[in-house]
Amino acid sequence: MITVERLTRKYGAFTAVDDISFVCQPGRVTGFLGPNGAGKTTTMRVMVGLTPPTSGSVTIGGHHYHDIPNPGRHVGVLLDASAQHGGRSGREVLELGAMTMGLPKTRVDEMLELVSLTPQEAKRRLRNYSLGMKQRLGIAHALLGDPSVLILDEPANGLDPAGIRWMRGLLRGYAERGGTVLLSSHLLHEVEQIADEMILIGHGKIVAQGDKKSLLAGAAGGGASSFVTALDNEALAAALKAKGLTVASAGDGLRVEAETVEIGRTALESNVVLTDLRPADGGLEDLFLELTSETQREGLA
Amino acid sequence: MSMNSMAAPGLGHALDLSGTSPTPFSRLVRTELRKTWDTRAGLWLLICTALLTAAVMVIQLAVVVVQDLVVSYNDFLTSTNFSIGLLLPVIGILLVTSEWSQRTAMVTFSLEPHRGRVILAKLVVGLLLGIAAVVIALGLAAICNLLLNGMSDLGGAWDLSLEQTAYFVLLQEIGMLTGFAFAALLLNSPAAIVLYMVYQFVLPTIFGIGGALIGWFEDLKPWIDFGASQTPMFDGTGMTGEDWAHFAVSGFIWLVIPLVIGVRRVLTAEVK
Numbered sequence: 018m019i020t021v022e023r024l025t026r027k028y029g030a031f032t033a034v035d036d037i038s039f040v041c042q043p044g045r046v047t048g049f050l051g052p053n054g055a056g057k058t059t060t061m062r063v064m065v066g067l068t069p070p071t072s073g074s075v076t077i078g079g080h081h082y083h084d085i086p087n088p089g090r091h092v093g094v095l096l097d098a099s100a101q102h103g104g105r106s107g108r109e110v111l112e113l114g115a116m117t118m119g120l121p122k123t124r125v126d127e128m129l130e131l132v133s134l135t136p137q138e139a140k141r142r143l144r145n146y147s148l149g150m151k152q153r154l155g156i157a158h159a160l161l162g163d164p165s166v167l168i169l170d171e172p173a174n175g176l177d178p179a180g181i182r183w184m185r186g187l188l189r190g191y192a193e194r195g196g197t198v199l200l201s202s203h204l205l206h207e208v209e210q211i212a213d214e215m216i217l218i219g220h221g222k223i224v225a226q227g228d229k230k231s232l233l234a235g236a237a238g239g240g241a242s243s244f245v246t247a248l249d250n251e252a253l254a255a256a257l258k259a260k261g262l263t264v265a266s267a268g269d270g271l272r273v274e275a276e277t278v279e280i281g282r283t284a285l286e287s288n289v290v291l292t293d294l295r296p297a298d299g300g301l302e303d304l305f306l307e308l309t310s311e312t313q314r315e316g317l318a
Numbered sequence: 319m320s321m322n323s324m325a326a327p328g329l330g331h332a333l334d335l336s337g338t339s340p341t342p343f344s345r346l347v348r349t350e351l352r353k354t355w356d357t358r359a360g361l362w363l364l365i366c367t368a369l370l371t372a373a374v375m376v377i378q379l380a381v382v383v384v385q386d387l388v389v390s391y392n393d394f395l396t397s398t399n400f401s402i403g404l405l406l407p408v409i410g411i412l413l414v415t416s417e418w419s420q421r422t423a424m425v426t427f428s429l430e431p432h433r434g435r436v437i438l439a440k441l442v443v444g445l446l447l448g449i450a451a452v453v454i455a456l457g458l459a460a461i462c463n464l465l466l467n468g469m470s471d472l473g474g475a476w477d478l479s480l481e482q483t484a485y486f487v488l489l490q491e492i493g494m495l496t497g498f499a500f501a502a503l504l505l506n507s508p509a510a511i512v513l514y515m516v517y518q519f520v521l522p523t524i525f526g527i528g529g530a531l532i533g534w535f536e537d538l539k540p541w542i543d544f545g546a547s548q549t550p551m552f553d554g555t556g557m558t559g560e561d562w563a564h565f566a567v568s569g570f571i572w573l574v575i576p577l578v579i580g581v582r583r584v585l586t587a588e589v590k
Contacts, residue, residue: 018332066431067424067589078333083431086340091333094428100421104357113356116349117341117429158425165333 018043018197019064019166024073026059033059035221036073041199041214043165046192048212049201050305056221057201058096061170064199065094077166089118093159093167098151098175103144107134107154110143111161118162128157133183148175156184167191169200173207185211205305217305225304232304243277246270246293247284256287272297341430346439347446354413354443363409364447368454371401375462382466388473389466394459395478395486396552402451406490407497407518410444411510414501414584423589433585441498448494452487485551492548496573502580505587517572522546544568 019041026034034056041047049057062068064075066082077085077092085091101110111125129139132153143151152175159167167188173181188211192198202208208215215232217225225232246269247253254264254271260283263274270293273280277294284291297303355361374397382389414437417423430436467474496517501510525543529536540547547564550557557565 062588065428067427069586069588080333080335085333085431086335086338088431089429090338091335096424096428097421100424102357102416102420102422104359109356113349113352114425114429116352117345119341119345 018078019047019168019199020076020079021060021064022074022076024060024063024075025071026056026063026068027071032221034063034070037218037221037223038073039216039223039226041197043197044192044195045213046188046198046200046211048208048215049199049218050205050208050215051201051203051218053203055203055218057203057218058170060218061096061168061199061201064168065092065096067096087118087162089114089162089164091162091164091166093162093164093169095152095155095159095167095169095172097170098148098155098172101143101151101154104142106140106142107146107150108139110154111139111157114158114161120161124161128161131160131187132157149177149180152176153180156187165195166197167199169198171202172200173202173204181207205302241276242272242274242297243280244268244270244272244293244295244297245277245280245284245291248290248292252287253280253284253289253291256283256289341435343435343439346430346435347442350413350436350439350443351446353416354409354447360412360416363405363412367402367405367409367451370405371398371451371455372458374398374401375458379462379466382473383469386470386472390473390475390477391459391463392477392482392554393473394462395455398455398459398490399552402455402490403493404518406448406451407493407500407514408511409447410494410497411501411514412507413440413444414498414580415505415507415510418505419507421590427589434581437502437581437584441495444494444498445491448491449487452490455486455490456483481556482552482554485557489548489551492569492573495577496544499573499577499580502584503576504580505583518545540564541567542571544572 021037021039023036023038024034025032025036037056037060039047049060051057059068063070064077064082065088074081082088082092105113108125108129111128112122114120115122115125129136134150134153134157138146138150143154146154152172156169156172159169173184176184188198188200192213200208200211209229212229214228215226216223217232244267245253250266250271254266257264257271257273257275257280260279262279265272277296280294281291284294353360355364375394378389378394378397381387417426426436427433463474463476497510497514500513500517501507504510504513522543522545525539525546529539541564544565547561547568550561
C-alpha cells in the first residue's frame, strides 16, 4: 500500500505537486494519469526518496522509503528506463541489481525470461536497445527483488501493441496475487485498460480519482450527453432547444446535452424519425481532457 | 514465463520488514568495484592506466640506458607522476560522475537510499584501486630496475625505503581523493577533469608567478599550495614538521573542503 499525504513539492515559485493525497491499495492497479508536466514523475520520485518533498509525506506499507532495509526487495521501481549506462549489457544491469539486493544470478535469468529478452538481446549493450527493450529491461529490474509494491513511471512508453498487452497481463496477474501497482501514463487508453483505480492529475493537483465507473458517473458535472441523427435534424434541434437543452451539430447529426431517453421522448412528441441515437461515449477521454484542460498545452477546440 | 519466479508478493497493507536486513556495506563495495570495469570505457581506462605506467617506465629505461644516466628504483617510481599520478584522479572523478552523466544514480540511490553509504563504498573502491595501482607500479618499477641492472653498470640501486613506499601510497591516494572531491563538487565529468587539470598544471604556475611578484604571497604560498606541499614526499628530502603543517592546511583547503561540500551536495541533491 502506498499512502501519499498532503504532498507538496515546489521549485522556487513553481509548484510541481500541490498538496495531493491518495492511497494505492494492494491487489489493485492504480493508474496515475495526467498530461506531461502534471506532476506524476515528481510524485513518484518523492515516493522513492530521489526528490525531497517540500511538505507532506509518502509511506509505503507504513514505512518511509528511506527506512526500508534493502528496499529493492520490497518496492520495485522503474522511473526512467533510459537512465542506465549505455555501455552496460542488459544482463549486466540486472546482475548489478541482483548483486546489490543479494540475489542469486538465477534470478536474472528468470527475469530476462519473464520479460522475453533473449540471451542474445541480454548480451547487447544498452545503447543498442530500442526504447521498448529498455522498458522490458526496466520492468525486469523492478521485479528482480520480488517486491510487493511496484512503482512504474510511463512503463508502456515505447512498447509495441503486443508489448503493452503483455505488460497489462503481467501487472494484472501481479495485482491479483496481492501486489500494489502504481503506474503513470499520459495516455488514457493505456491506463484505462489496466487500472482498477485512476488518479487524474493536472497542474500538480488531483482533479479526480476513483474507478472508471464512478469517474464516468461524476463526469462533466453529472450531465450526460448523446449523439442523435434524425431524418429532419433541424426540426429535432428546434424541439430540443424548445425544451431548454443544449444542442450542437456534430457530423451528420447532433450532439445534445441530455440522456438518450429525453431525446427519444422529444422525437416521439415532435414526430421526427430517428436514424441513430446513442450516448456520447467519448467518456473518459472527454473527462480527462476536460479535467486537465486548464493545464493542457493545446487549447481545447 | 515461470510462475514461481513471481511468487505471491506479501499481502496486507503494511510491509513486513522483519525478514530483510540492510544491504551489507561489503556488498555495496563489491557492486561499486564491479561498476568500474563492467563497461568498455571503464575497463579500458583501467587497462590504459596500467599500460601507460609501463610505457613511461620503459621509455625512461631506454633513455637512461642510451644516455648512460644514473637512476635508481625510486626514480622509476617517480615516473608514475606522468601515468597513475595523472589517471588515478580521473578514475576517482569518473567513479562519482559517471553515475550522474549516465543517470544511473537514480537506480543506485533507489536500491540504497542511504546515499552516504554509496558514497563511502565508492570512496573505498577508489582507495582500493589506488592500492592496486601502487602495487602494479612497484612491480613494474622492479622489472625496469632489474632490466637496468642487466643492461647497464650504472645506477639500478634498490633504494626504496619503507618510509618512501608509504609516501608513495599516500601520494597516489591523495590524487585519487582530490579527483573524487572535485567530482562530488561538480557532478560533471568534463568539468571535474578540467578543474583537476587546472589545479594540477595551471595553478602551480600561477602560484609561482604570484610568489615571485608579491612578497607576502610568497609567505602564504606554502600554506595554500597543496601540490607543492607534497613535493618532499617524492623528491627524497622527506617531510619535516613544518612540511606536514603545510600539507595539512593546504590539504584542508583543496581536499577536505571540496569533499565536504561535494558530499553534502550528493546527499541532498535531487537525483534526476
